[in-house]
Amino acid sequence: MNYSTAVQLDKVWKRFGAVEAVRGVSLHVPAGCIYGLLGPNGAGKTTIIRMIMSIFFADEGQVSVLDGQDAAAVKDRLGYLPEEKGLYKKMKVGELMTYFARLKGIEDREARRRADELLQRYGLGEWRERRCEALSKGMGQKVQLLITLIHEPDLVILDEPFSGLDPVNRDLMRDVILQMRRDGKTVIFSTHIMEQAEQVCDYVALINKGKKVLDGSLSEVRSSGGRAAVLDYDGDGHLLRDLPGVAKINDSGKQAELLLQEDADAQQVLAAILGKVQIRRFDLREPSLHEIFIRAVGGADDA
Amino acid sequence: MRKIGLVAWREYMDNVRTKGFWIGILAFPLIIVLSATVPILLTKAKEARNYAVLDHSGFALAEVEKRILADDLGVVLEAAAQRYRDGSQAWDRLPSPVKAAGRVYVSIAEAERQALIAALAVVEADAYLADEVAVQVPELAAGLAEWWRQVSAEELDALDLELSRSRYARVAVPDVPDPQAALSQMVNDGELFAYFVIGADIVERDEGCKYVSLNLTDQDLRGWFARRVSQVVRARRIEREGIDLKVAGWLQESVLFKARKVDKRGSQVEISSVDTARQWAPMVFVYLLWVAIFTNSQALLTNTIEEKSTRVIEVLLSSVSPFELMAGKIAGMAASGLTVVGTWAICIGIGLAVVPGMLGGKDASFGGIIVDPLYLLSFLFYFLSGYLLYASLLVGIGSVCNSLKEAQNLMLPILIPLMLPLMAMVLVSQDPNGTFARVMSFIPLFTPFVMMNRAAGPPPLWEYLATTVLMVVSVYLAVRGAGKVFRIGILMTGKPPRLREIVRWMVLKEGVNPSEGEGV
Numbered sequence: 125m126n127y128s129t130a131v132q133l134d135k136v137w138k139r140f141g142a143v144e145a146v147r148g149v150s151l152h153v154p155a156g157c158i159y160g161l162l163g164p165n166g167a168g169k170t171t172i173i174r175m176i177m178s179i180f181f182a183d184e185g186q187v188s189v190l191d192g193q194d195a196a197a198v199k200d201r202l203g204y205l206p207e208e209k210g211l212y213k214k215m216k217v218g219e220l221m222t223y224f225a226r227l228k229g230i231e232d233r234e235a236r237r238r239a240d241e242l243l244q245r246y247g248l249g250e251w252r253e254r255r256c257e258a259l260s261k262g263m264g265q266k267v268q269l270l271i272t273l274i275h276e277p278d279l280v281i282l283d284e285p286f287s288g289l290d291p292v293n294r295d296l297m298r299d300v301i302l303q304m305r306r307d308g309k310t311v312i313f314s315t316h317i318m319e320q321a322e323q324v325c326d327y328v329a330l331i332n333k334g335k336k337v338l339d340g341s342l343s344e345v346r347s348s349g350g351r352a353a354v355l356d357y358d359g360d361g362h363l364l365r366d367l368p369g370v371a372k373i374n375d376s377g378k379q380a381e382l383l384l385q386e387d388a389d390a391q392q393v394l395a396a397i398l399g400k401v402q403i404r405r406f407d408l409r410e411p412s413l414h415e416i417f418i419r420a421v422g423g424a425d426d427a
Numbered sequence: 428m429r430k431i432g433l434v435a436w437r438e439y440m441d442n443v444r445t446k447g448f449w450i451g452i453l454a455f456p457l458i459i460v461l462s463a464t465v466p467i468l469l470t471k472a473k474e475a476r477n478y479a480v481l482d483h484s485g486f487a488l489a490e491v492e493k494r495i496l497a498d499d500l501g502v503v504l505e506a507a508a509q510r511y512r513d514g515s516q517a518w519d520r521l522p523s524p525v526k527a528a529g530r531v532y533v534s535i536a537e538a539e540r541q542a543l544i545a546a547l548a549v550v551e552a553d554a555y556l557a558d559e560v561a562v563q564v565p566e567l568a569a570g571l572a573e574w575w576r577q578v579s580a581e582e583l584d585a586l587d588l589e590l591s592r593s594r595y596a597r598v599a600v601p602d603v604p605d606p607q608a609a610l611s612q613m614v615n616d617g618e619l620f621a622y623f624v625i626g627a628d629i630v631e632r633d634e635g636c637k638y639v640s641l642n643l644t645d646q647d648l649r650g651w652f653a654r655r656v657s658q659v660v661r662a663r664r665i666e667r668e669g670i671d672l673k674v675a676g677w678l679q680e681s682v683l684f685k686a687r688k689v690d691k692r693g694s695q696v697e698i699s700s701v702d703t704a705r706q707w708a709p710m711v712f713v714y715l716l717w718v719a720i721f722t723n724s725q726a727l728l729t730n731t732i733e734e735k736s737t738r739v740i741e742v743l744l745s746s747v748s749p750f751e752l753m754a755g756k757i758a759g760m761a762a763s764g765l766t767v768v769g770t771w772a773i774c775i776g777i778g779l780a781v782v783p784g785m786l787g788g789k790d791a792s793f794g795g796i797i798v799d800p801l802y803l804l805s806f807l808f809y810f811l812s813g814y815l816l817y818a819s820l821l822v823g824i825g826s827v828c829n830s831l832k833e834a835q836n837l838m839l840p841i842l843i844p845l846m847l848p849l850m851a852m853v854l855v856s857q858d859p860n861g862t863f864a865r866v867m868s869f870i871p872l873f874t875p876f877v878m879m880n881r882a883a884g885p886p887p888l889w890e891y892l893a894t895t896v897l898m899v900v901s902v903y904l905a906v907r908g909a910g911k912v913f914r915i916g917i918l919m920t921g922k923p924p925r926l927r928e929i930v931r932w933m934v935l936k937e938g939v940n941p942s943e944g945e946g947v
Contacts, residue, residue, distance in 0.1 A: 179744045179918070196748065204745035208920075210738030214441065226433055227746040271742065 127191040130155045130279050130310035131176055136185035138171055145171040147334040148185070153312060153327070158305050160321035160342075161314040162413065163331035169314040170207065172331070173283050176312070177204050190278060200229040203277035207284040209268045211256040217267060218243065218252035221274055228275035235274070242270045246296075262290050269293075269300060280304060282313040286320055298324060318413040330417050337420045346410040349419065353382045353390060353408050359401030369393045374415060383411055430747045434755025435762065442726065442763040451722060451767045455715070456774040475596040476620040476648050479610055483627040483635065490659040491652070492597075497548035498655075499590045500571065504532045504544065506588050521586075522578075524570035531567065535560060547571055595648055614641055621648055625656065630663045709859075709882045710852055712806055715771065716879055717849055719810055723764035724817040727756060728834060731825030731917075740917050749914040753826075757818050757906075764814060772803075802882060808895075813875030815902045817845070819909035823929070826909075827916035833923045840926070848876030859884035868894050871901035908933045 131153040138146040146168045153159045161169050174180040175187050178195035189195045189202065212220055218239050225235035243249050246266055251259065259267060265288075272280060285297050301324055304311045315321055321328055322342070329339035338345055355364075361375045369388030374381040382393065390408050397403060442448050482488040507529030510518040521529065528547065532540060535557070542556050547568045556564070583593060598619065601609045613619040620642065626635030636656075638649045665675040687695045734740050743752055820841050828834040848855075848867070855864045859881040867877040868886065874894050878886065911933050916924075924932075 174918075177745050178748075179741070199746060202745065204742065206738075206741035206745070208738045209742055212441070212734075212739055213737060214444065223433070223437055224742070224746065227430060227743075268742070 127278065128155050129153070129191050130157075130159075130189065131312065132186070132188045132192065133172070133176075134186040136172075136175065136182045136187055138168075138175060138180060139183050145334055146175070146182075149331070149334070149336045150185075151329055151336065151339065153310065155310050156305065156308050157310060157326040158301060158324050159310070159312045160325035160328040161312060161331060162316070162318060162321050162328055162417065163314075163337075164316050167316075167331040168334040169316075169331055170283055171334075173204075173281055173312070173314060176281060177202065200275065201278045203272040203275065203280040205268060205272040205280070205282045205285055207287065211259070211264060211267060213255065213257035215256055216253055217248065217256055217259065220256060221267070221271055224271045225274045228277075230275050238274050242274060246270060262293055265289060265293050266296065269297065273300070277309070279310045279312070282311065284315055285313050286315060286317070318417060322413050328413065330413075330420060332417075332421050338416070342413075343410075345416060346413065349411040349416040350386065351384045351388075351390075351408065352411040352415065353384060353393065353406060355380045355382060355397065355403065355407075356405035357397075357401040357403055361401070363400040364397065367393060367396050369396075372415075374412075381412055381415060383415060430751045431755040431758060434747060434752055435759035438730070438756050438759025439762045441730070442760065443766075447722075447726065448763060448767070452770050455718075455771045459774070475594060477596050477598050477618065478620055478648060478652070479598045479600050479613070479622040480652075481600055481606055481610065481622065481624045484625050484629045485627075486663075487625045487629055487656055487659050490662070491655045493548050494655045494658055495591050496575070497544050499592050500528075500548055500575075501541075501544045502588050502590055503586070504529055504540075506586065508533045522574055524567070524574040528567045528571055531560060531563060591651065595651065611639060614639060623652055623656075629656075629660055630667065707856070708802065709880050710856055712802060712882070713848065713852055713876050713880045715768070716806060716810055716813065716876060717845075719764055719768050720813045720817055720875070721845060723760050723767075723814055724821045726763075727760045727818050728821040728825040728838070729831065731756065731822055732828055732831060732834060735826070735917065736829055744918070749917055750910045752917075753822060753910055753913045754906075757815065757822060760818065761811065761814055764810070768810060801885070805879060805882060809875035809879050812898045812902055816871060816875075816898075816905050817841070819902070819905040823909035823912040823916070826913040827919055827929060828923045829920060837923065837926065844872045848873050848880070851877070852880060855880040856883065860886060865890065869897060871898055874898050 129152065131151065133149055133151040135148045135150055136146055137144070137148055149168070149172060151172075161172065163169050171180060175182050176189060176195060178187075178199065187195065190198055195202065215223070218236070221239035221242070222232070222235045225238060226232060230238065240249075240252065243252050248263060248266065248270075251263065256264070256267070272282070282297075282301075285301075286294055289297060301311050301313070305326075325342050327339070327341050328345055330337040330345075338348075340348075356379050357364075358378070361377060361380065364373055364375065364380060364382075367373070367382070369385050369390075369392055370382045371385045372383040374383075384390065384393065394403075394406055397406075480488050480491075503525060507518070507521055507525050510521065511529055511533050518526070532543060535543060539556060539560070543560065543564070546556060546561070546564045549568065580593065583590060598613075600606050600622075601613075603609050607624065610619065610622040614622060621638060621640030624635060624637040624639070626633060628634065629636065638653075640649070661679070665672070670678075686698045688698055690696045734743075740752075747755070821838070824834055824837045824841070828837065851863070851867065855861075855867065855877055858864060864877060864881050864884075865886075867873045868881065868890060874897065878891070878894055912929055915932050916929075
């Protein structure tokens with residue numbers, strides 16, 4: 125790794141007419157980590173990503189990548205997979221990948237070699253000479269991901285990478301993200317589904333209504349939320365209400381997250397549940413990101 | 428710059444693979460070849476129109492026949508004279524009676540030629556002819572008459588002349604008690620194209636003269652025949668009133684203004700066919716220019732929208748800046764347009780090398796103009812600048828639209844001005860340095876077409892310079908403006924903005940949210 129800070133945002137503002145899309149966001153993304161940009165739809169994640177990619181420019185504040193450089197100057201070292209993506213339908217798959225590699229400054233022969241190799245490795249070898257319009261949706265998604273990686277970027281930014289993927293590609297996406305970290309690269313991805321972030325992220329930032337609500341390493345963020353228990357059960361969830369020592373319950377029907385009061389005794393809580401529903405699992409842990417996010421937003425929402 | 432080149436190259440290759448590109452390349456030579464050959468083939472294929480004449484006057488038809496012969500002889504002799512002057516091999520191929528008459532025809536004054544033809548066709552006495560010509564007439568006439576009688580239709584076709592004989596064929600009136608009814612029936616059955624009835628008292632008045640036909644659009648035959656009957660009747664009237672033929676001829680003579688032009692030294696010069704071609708060539712160039720500019724900038728708009736609708740755009744923008752993308756696209760399409768136009772130029776070049784031989788050298792004048800650097804260079808410059816201007820406007824529009832349908836509304840204000848130079852083409856050609864043409868030249872949207880159109884003038888140097896400067900500035904502004912619109916518009920989804928809003932983008936520095944209503 126030849127840099128220590130992947131991305132740095134300092135009090136960045138972005139306005140579109142009367143709409144304030146990003147309001148004074150500061151972020152620090154250390155090198156070599158998987159960084160999750162979390163928040164509901166419309167929170168400003170895509171705008172932040174586009175500013176990091178120098179597709180948009182901040183109205184105020186500083187955006188820099190790879191140790192303080194201007195993103196426009198180091199575009200070739202960045203990989204970007206937008207949420208809305210597509211391929212040139214009439215181009216051949218191999219040609220298309222070569223073209224994008226060359227746009228990233230890879231020399232022609234090397235670009236061809238890499239396109240071949242990647243297509244082979246991901247089982248699309250026989251598609252090289254076929255037109256993109258012939259690809260199935262899943263294969264198209266794979267090719268888009270390969271395009272993001274073909275120039276071996278130091279920093280990859282994925283906007284909602286899991287949305288719309290089939291289970292096979294979802295696993296592939298996760299493997300790629302983890303492999304990138306093993307290779308010492310940095311991955312930033314945005315998502316509005318907290319569970320995805322919890323599974324892979326080293327660091328997260330929670331964004332809501334254009335503002336940063338919380339950020340830090342995953343464990344820091346989670347431990348800031350107190351204690352909780354996860355309960356897998358069968359039976360009538362209504363019976364779980366008003367348990368002693370439980371401040372709040374997020375019930376999903378078969379699973380419930382119990383947020384414990386500060387002085388609550390987990391054993392007493394468990395005892396109180398016994399007999400009300402059939403318990404399959406009772407797990408003490410930190411609250412979910414979802415819960416933390418809801419709490420943080422509830423407290424910090426000044427809009 | 429390297430990235431612009433890559434984008435341009437992809438754009439070019441992408442375009443070369445479309446059908447439209449090859450249609451564009453082939454269409455022009457095809458149109459040229461077709462427009463050169465089809466009318467000839469059609470005329471050759473056109474069957475002679477059958478007509479019949481019911482002559483109640485007793486003399487008119489016979490006289491008219493002589494005049495028809497005179498007209499055809501006139502065409503034959505004029506063609507012979509042309510070949511004699513050109514000294515071409517075509518002269519040698521002419522039959523000897525025609526050559527004999529042709530030699531005499533060339534040797535006499537223009538005024539006498541009509542008289543010679545009239546005399547040869549035995550229409551009138553050889554009143555105007557000089558004695559030494561007149562003595563030759565009987566022998567020449569006999570030779571021609573003999574040739575005319577036995578010459579086959581194929582041989583006449585080979586001469587490639589516009590003869591009445593091959594256009595209209597007279598059919599005899601059937602010998603029945605009611606010939607008019609029979610003729611009407613023949614018209615109905617399609618055996619006759621038309622028939623004429625000549626009134627009995629035609630010298631006095633045209634009562635009873637009729638033209639009967641089912642075809643009301645093709646009036647050629649009617650006019651052609653009526654003109655000749657009028658000539659005959661006029662001759663009769665002159666004769667009856669005892670007016671001297673020379674006096675009558677003089678009375679009927681129209682006044683002819685000979686076309687001359689003035690050269691640089693102020694002396695008068697005859698007008699050659701090159702001059703005529705020079706007047707018309709700009710229009711051909713304007714039309715080509717228009718087609719080339721229109722099709723290429725239109726294609727650019729289409730594929731910008733396609734790029735947007737297939738969502739390739741954002742991936743592209745992570746590698747190139749919006750301006751690089753736009754510049755690359757415009758350059759790639761320009762290259763593809765130049766390829767098409769260049770191919771046309773090569774086609775024209777080859778055509779000019781081959782065709783004049785086929786046409787007997789008389790159409791080479793147009794070639795001289797096409798290779799004229801003034802025309803070629805200005806065509807190239809006006810193509811590039813005009814294309815850049817329209818391409819930036821259309822690429823800007825393409826960038827804010829998500830479908831061609833949306834684009835059509837926004838394009839209207841650009842397409843209408845694009846039509847104007849075509850509509851004004853004839854007007855500008857007629858008066859290349861008139862106020863209208865000059866004003867039009869200074870409107871950048873029209874400059875390329877109108878200045879090309881005026882090339883025959885040609886416009887004064889200062890106008891060339893001024894319009895060129897204006898054009899370059901407008902292209903610069905258009906590309907810059909388009910760059911701003913493109914930057915915002917290209918990521919825009921949903922309803923396209925109003926024109927007013929687009930203009931605001933060009934002026935303001937403020938960011939505009941391209942993905943209104945979507946995840947920001």
